[in-house]
Amino acid sequence: xxxxxxxxxxxxxxxxxxxxxxxxxxxxxxxxxxxxxxxxxxxxxxxxxxxxxxxxxxxxxxxxxxxxxxxxxxxxxxxxxxxxxxxxxxxxxxxxxxxxxxxxxxxxxxxxxxxxxxxxxxxxxxxxxxxxxxxxxxxxxxxxxxxxxxxxxxxxxxxxxxxxxxxxxxxxxxxxxxxxxxxxxxxxxxxxxxxxxxxxxxxxxxxxxxxxxxxxxxxxxxxxxxxxxxxxxxxxxxxxxxxxxxxxxxxxxxxxxxxxxxxxxxxxxxxxxxxxxxxxxxxxxxxxxxxxxxxxxxxxxxxxxxxxxxxxxxxxxxxxxxxxxxxxxxxxxxxxxxxxxxxxxxxxxxxxxxxxxxxxxxxxxxxxxxxxxxxxxxxxxxxxxxxxxxxxxxxxxxxxxxxxxxxxxxxxxxxxxxxxxxxxxxxxxxxxxxxxxxxxxxxxxxxxxxxxxxxxxxxxxxxxxxxxxxxxxxxxxxxxxxxxxxxxxxxxxxxxxxxxxxxxxxxxxxxxxxxxxxxxxxxxxxxxxxxxxxxxxxxxxxxxxxxxxxxxxx
Numbered sequence: 103x104x105x106x107x108x109x110x111x112x113x114x115x116x117x118x119x120x121x122x123x124x125x126x127x128x129x130x131x132x133x134x135x136x137x138x139x140x141x142x143x144x145x146x147x148x149x150x151x152x153x154x155x156x157x158x159x160x161x162x163x164x165x166x167x168x169x170x171x172x173x174x175x176x177x178x179x180x181x182x183x184x185x186x187x188x189x190x191x192x193x194x195x196x197x198x199x200x201x202x203x204x205x206x207x208x209x210x211x212x213x214x215x216x217x218x219x220x221x222x223x224x225x226x227x228x229x230x231x232x233x234x235x236x237x238x239x240x241x242x243x244x245x246x247x248x249x250x251x252x253x254x255x256x257x258x259x260x261x262x263x264x265x266x267x268x269x270x271x272x273x274x275x276x277x278x279x280x281x282x283x284x285x286x287x288x289x290x291x292x293x294x295x296x297x298x299x300x301x302x303x304x305x306x307x308x309x310x311x312x313x314x315x316x317x318x319x320x321x322x323x324x325x326x327x328x329x330x331x332x333x334x335x336x337x338x339x340x341x342x343x344x345x346x347x348x349x350x351x352x353x354x355x356x357x358x359x360x361x362x363x364x365x366x367x368x369x370x371x372x373x374x375x376x377x378x379x380x381x382x383x384x385x386x387x388x389x390x391x392x393x394x395x396x397x398x399x400x401x402x403x404x405x406x407x408x409x410x411x412x413x414x415x416x417x418x419x420x421x422x423x424x425x426x427x428x429x430x431x432x433x434x435x436x437x438x439x440x441x442x443x444x445x446x447x448x449x450x451x452x453x454x455x456x457x458x459x460x461x462x463x464x465x466x467x468x469x470x471x472x473x474x475x476x477x478x479x480x481x482x483x484x485x486x487x488x489x490x491x492x493x494x495x496x497x498x499x500x501x502x503x504x505x506x507x508x509x510x511x512x513x514x515x516x517x518x519x520x521x522x523x524x525x526x527x528x529x530x531x532x533x534x535x536x537x538x539x540x541x542x543x544x545x546x547x548x549x550x551x552x553x554x555x556x557x558x559x560x561x562x563x564x565x566x567x568x569x570x571x572x573x574x575x576x577x578x579x580x581x582x583x584x585x586x587x588x589x590x591x592x593x594x595x596x597x598x599x600x601x602x603x604x605x606x607x608x609x610x611x612x613x614x615x616x617x618x619x620x621x622x623x624x625x626x627x628x629x630x631x632x633x634x635x636x637x638x639x640x641x642x643x644x645x646x647x648x649x650x651x652x653x654x655x656x
Contacts, residue, residue, distance in 0.1 A: 134241075138167045138184050138211040143177075156180055163188065167211050170196045170240065174207065184211035192218060194238075200269050201225045202238055202245070214240040222247070226269040229255045229304040243270045251276075255304045258333050259286035262300070272305040282309055284333040293319045293362065295331055307334035319362045322393075323347045336362040343372075346391075350379040353391050365393035375400070381410035384422060396426025396436070403618065406438065411495075415448040417458070418617035435462040444469070445617040450531065451496075452476045452611045455487075465491040472623065475499075476610050481508045483604070484524070499526040505538065506602055511547060515558075518545040518600045519566065532573060538566040542580070543600050547590075555590045560597060 144161025152158075157179040165172040165179075165186065175190030188207040194216060195201050205220035216238040224231040224238070224245050232254070233247035246266035253260040253267065253274055260283075262276035282295035282302070297315035302308070309331045317324040317331060317338065326344035331337075340346070340358040346367050347353075356371030369375070373389040375398060387402035400406075400422040408415040419440035428434045438460040446453040456471035466488055469475075473487040484501035491497060501507075505524035509517040521538035528534065544561040563583030569576050588597065609621045 133212040134168070134184075134214050136168050136211070138165055138179075138181075138186065138209070140164075140179060141166050141171075153178065155182055165209070167209070167214075168240075170194060172207070172209060172216075185209055194218075196240070196269075199227050202236075204236070216240065224267065226267075226272075227304075229253060229267070229272070231267050231274075242268075244268050253302070253304070254286055255307075257285050257307060258302075258304075259283045260300070260302060272303055274302045274304065276300045276302065280311075282331075282333070284336075293317060293331075293333070293336065306332070308332050321348055322360070322362060322365075324360065338362070348393055350377060351391070351393070352376045352378075353389065355389065367391040367393075373400070382406065382408045384424070386422070394429075396424075396429045396434075398424040405617070406440070413449045414614075415446065416614045416617055417444065417446045419444045419458070437461050443620045445611050445620065447611040447614050447617050450477065454609055454611065465497075467491070474606055474609070476607075479510045481510075481605065481607070482506070482524075482526070483606070495531055496528050498528065500524070501526075504602065506600075506604070507536070507538075508603070508605060510605065510607075514598070515547055516545070516599070516603070516605065517547060518603055519543070519568075520600050520602055521566070533570045535570070536566075536568040538568075540564065542566045542583075545598070545600055546575075546578070557590050558588045558593050558598075560586045560588065 140157075140159070141164040143159035143163045145159070147158050148156075149158060159177040159179055161175070163174045163177045165177075171194070172188065173191070173193040174188035177186050177188040179186040186209055188209065190205065192204045192207040193201065194203075194207070202216065202218060202222070202224050204218035204222040206218065208217045209215070218236050218238065220234065222233045222236045224233075224236065230253070231245065231247070231251060233251035234249045236245055236247045236251075238245040244266055246264075248264050250263055251261070251265050253265070253276075260274065260276060260280070262280040263278035265274060265276040267274045277299050280295075280297045280300045282300065283291045284293045285291070295309060295311065295315065295317045297311040297313060299312040300315075301310040311326065311329055311331070313327055315326050315329065317326070319336070324338060324340065324344065324346050326340040326342070328342045329338060329340035329344055338358070338360040340360070341356070343354060343356060344358050345352060345354045346358055346360050353367050353369050353373070353375050355369030355373035357369065359368045361367070367390070369389045369391075371387055373384075373386055375384040375389045375391055377383065384398055384400040384404065384406060386400035386404035389398065389400045391398045401420065404419060404422045406417040406422050408417075417440055420442040421440070423439040423441075425437045425439070426434060427437070440458040442456060444453075444455045444458045446458075453469065453473065453475045455469035455473035458467060458469050460467045469487045472483075474481060474483045475487060476482075482499070482501060484505040485503035486501075488500040488502070489496055489498070501524040503522060505521050507519040507524060511517065519536070519538050519542070521542040522540035524539070525537040526533055526535070542563045542565060544559070544563075544566060546559045546561070548556045548559055550556055561580060561583050563580040565581055567579040569578075588594070604627055606623060606627070609623060611617050
């Protein structure tokens, strides 16, 4: 009997000390009218000196309160206040799905509050919550810990300094030094989430983080201050300018969706996709990024920004696509497609066209359908334009069909070269040779050493080669040709411009902001694609009597 008293007194002292450490938890509540029932105890006695209002219970103690069964080795039962203190192998069972164990329990039947201390384990369905101290509110069906806790389910492990769990909703709220690991140890972690505030549903596996949070998933890193992470599907939905980073690639937007299993990210609203290795970025109100296949696309105010050169280049189109071929091999290369209403701006060069394709195999950019390129006072156009780069500078340009090169001298006079095809070659950023082939027409103004105009030379030939130095023509070569030299003040008005002359300065992008302002050519000035007739088809025709066959041209 003496040993039992000693155990109960020591346990009561520990309980009183632990209760003072628990934070106050104020909730609106109505006291319960139901009584706590003592179902069993091996021994029951009273001790007026030790505690005049308590029943001392020892051995296989069992209580019941509104269908919840509670077990312990020994207890102090305060029948007047409808409460008890329980010690040793404390267990509480509520229905078939909830159990709570610990070393010490104080239960208040009026408030329906259970306070469990030391080696606490709360089990509910597939979730287990471990803590050193826990208060379980039966009225609100809520258990919360405040000295560190660990929630484990079939897939995840959650730890934090403070938290609460509701068996009814299976919702958990964790605060301070929160860490979510998926899958749980001892398996190797695929994803690790660190935050200060996290809401987690153990049924759906969805975590909602608030405040600065980091998610590491293999080579991917996410920073968010408001986002959702689905531990079952490994998907994230992120808000408030969250950042998705993968090595040298980063994606940020007003909202970001990331599927870690497929390595696919989608971002919406003021999106920026940056590739610091290749020194380019996509912008738009919609961007999709597929890391496994090296694919990206942008739409809605889409812009490709290339900052690999000294002067940054900007390309806008209705839609932009980046495709990677033979990824993760030595033969890997990329292609960039820009579709419809393409406008490009760089300080030294500007361009417009309907569509554009960049091929990384030969660093060739091809512009389709009414392409126009400007460089300072020069304009170049044709049915199709190809430009090759050498490192960071243009190496050569090839204009296919209806080629026209125009250099503006003043508001009236223009140097003009028209031909079927045209090749331009550069050294550094400076042109050094232009070759025009087939049906070449030239209007060229000649100046003396004092920059006084001598006249205009009109020439027609099958080919032209113009050599440049310091952006000025040093020599022009043509084979057999016809020439007419006009006095600068007696140039016939119908000879001042070539037949296909056009100056489209009014559609030229004037700034990086202006690339979004599409301006169409004036009606009737669009290039009409030259007709390419197919060669006649030939077939063999035999005679009905089996005689020799003959060739018939259709």
